[in-house]
Amino acid sequence: MDNLASIFRNKKLKLTPQRIAVYKYLQSTKEHPSAETIYKTLQADYPTMSLATVYKALKTLVEVNLIQEINVGEGNFRYDGNVEPHSHIQCLNCGKVDDIEGICFKDLNDKVKDFVNYKVISNQVYFYGICEDCQKNLTD
Numbered sequence: 001m002d003n004l005a006s007i008f009r010n011k012k013l014k015l016t017p018q019r020i021a022v023y024k025y026l027q028s029t030k031e032h033p034s035a036e037t038i039y040k041t042l043q044a045d046y047p048t049m050s051l052a053t054v055y056k057a058l059k060t061l062v063e064v065n066l067i068q069e070i071n072v073g074e075g076n077f078r079y080d081g082n083v084e085p086h087s088h089i090q091c092l093n094c095g096k097v098d099d100i101e102g103i104c105f106k107d108l109n110d111k112v113k114d115f116v117n118y119k120v121i122s123n124q125v126y127f128y129g130i131c132e133d134c135q136k137n138l139t140d
């Protein structure tokens with residue numbers, strides 16, 4: 001992977017400590033955290049960083065496609081350091097969001113062409129269910 005300075009330079013982004021912290025954290029996790037979770041996690045190292053600053057850093061990073069914003073419904077936004085197209089599943093009990101790997105929904109772009117007069121570019125597929133941990137807890 002390129003180093004952070006050159007990634008940011010390519011995107012013409014100023015390297016601010018806040019952006020670096022948010023970006024690095026998202027690269028380090030597969031948890032798809034919300035802005036609030038990112039804010040709370042980074043607070044130990046960046047006690048002066050406000051939630052508004054976290055939101056601003058996220059917005060900027062989404063705009064230049066360094067991270068992706070996932071909307072799992074009802075304004076429930078999560079953030080993902082993996083910008084490759086992939087699908088997500090959310091647990092309806094605990095709210096966690098996981099990647100779905102090894103299955104590709106790109107074919108859907110072709111399929112929907114039969115139904116709309118659009119040049120189809122991308123799609124987002126979200127699944128909902130009960131995660132493994134919750135399945136265990138719910139049956140206890």
Ligand SMILES: [Zn+2]
Pocket residue numbers: 091092093094095096130131132133134135
């Ligand atoms: Zn769960």
Ligand SMILES: [Zn+2]
Pocket residue numbers: 032080082086087088098099
């Ligand atoms: Zn993901």
